[in-house]
Amino acid sequence: MSRTWFNGALVTGALALDRGERGLLLGDGLFETILVLNRTPLWGNMHFARLEASSRELGIGFDRNLLDDALEELLAGAPSSHQVLRVTLTRGSAGRGLAATGGTSSLLLTLDPFDPGLMFRPVALASTAIRRNPHSMSSRLKTLSYIDNVAAAREAAARGMEDALMLNTEGNAASSTIANLFLLKEGRLVTPARGQGILTGVMRQALLHTAAHLGIETEERAVAPGELAGAEAVFLTNSLRFVRPVSAVDQQPLAQGDLSQLVSALCEAARLQCGADPRLIWEAPGVKRPAHKEGR
Template identity: 30%
Template sequence: MQWIWYNGELVPAEQARLSVLDGAVLHGAALFETLRCYRGFPFRLEQHLQRMRRWLAALRLFASARQQVDLRTPFIEQAVASLIRANDLQSADARLRLTVTAGSEWSQPACFLTATVLSPQQIARWREGAGVLLRPDPRAGTGERPKWSSYAAHLEAQYEAQALGREEVIWFNAQGNITEGATSTVFAWDGRHLVTPPLHEGILAGITRETVIQLCAQEGIPCIEAPLSVGELLSAEAVFLTSSVREIVPVTQLEDRPLKPHPLVQQLQTAYRQLVEKERAHDTSAGL
């Protein structure tokens, strides 16, 4: 039986109920955060909560949720721990998803957590790499984006990639600049700098993206946030994707161009995993 944490209680997944009058159902009005749990340790949980709290405060649509949903860190930490225990995932890596719905004038907002196991085979595939396609960004606008639950465009892009034997789609905007992956952020090594698109290109302020930027400073790797054209991406020496669940994924095929493993990407993969283990050890020693 799979358990979820729903509005403060553990319930069997098949018994959880969301009103058809909730704004999440009617209009896709929900925010979510996805993160990875390493053998019971939710990596960068606080950063994910800060991002969600920031968007809840900024969006008028979530006025009711701001008043009714408890996103204090200790409360959510306890929720995560109880959910992991209920699903017997203490010794496994898992995908955690926290969702807050807007509710509506007819329905109260909801807050729920899900946890699903990540198989060793999945994890190994991500570390080995992914093939990607380039497509126009179907979303309009610029500026940093919230993590809406209305992910239809992202899922459609993923289905197209999978149908063509690839794992991800990288989007570019009307100016010919890279924005992000359908479910990831993008980095490219041009031989001198590691480049990632700036937030004003209309991308998610990714938690893993920010972690990689910090790791670059630690590792002495020059990293800049700057517009990245399609041509620059196609000529890059190395390209990789980042996401909270998949960590750092090397791009092994960019459109029809194969890319060889690059030591810089491997260096960052190692540094990222070392950071996870360091924070996990600190968390354990703190008795959390």
């Protein structure tokens, strides 16, 4: 079951957009994609705080009380199974010109079923020539201007790969098109630093916190692409898919180190917040669930 809330009310069918909607015309907006477990947005406050900070930086109106009311209405009566919540905030309609002001921002929330079988699944990457710019707002903010990511993902798909490894303009490893990058090296977690042209993902932050709680040393720095081949494990983090081991880059296999301790601790943190372990595959009534597996 899918549900939609737009500018003050639940809606069915197509949305009625103003012809001057800048989110559509210029990609002038922001979004957050959030896993919902047991009708609870996982790490929702972190997502919404990022949305609010980004909207303030871009000068887009944001009303947290309105968002909270919209969430309550959207989630009421929703299934308790895995769902994906997307929150889209745009500048709305304004006069012509890139620097135009005025108008009222638009807020769109959608809720759709999410297949938990996509979580924790290994992924092979293809490198791409499309670079992330450390000096660009579109690299460090979660804006609607996603064309570089779209182009890189299409390039990877054309080569039979699910995602792409994106470098930054200095030639260092940055991220995939939809996830942050981590390396396990000599028992330490290494991830590209904030100034490397990355979006600092919420799951990335949750994992760094979890690692600290487990006593695992972490390091945020520039990562040369050649380091991936020598790592004990390489993996991606994403708000919907959690932790995904990288099996290969450009068809060159990578080591598959044990990530089960990190995965278990991260999932336990999610369970404490949402009352449900995200690793459990939700089934229709009367259908037996598969055995629980660690470190998927």
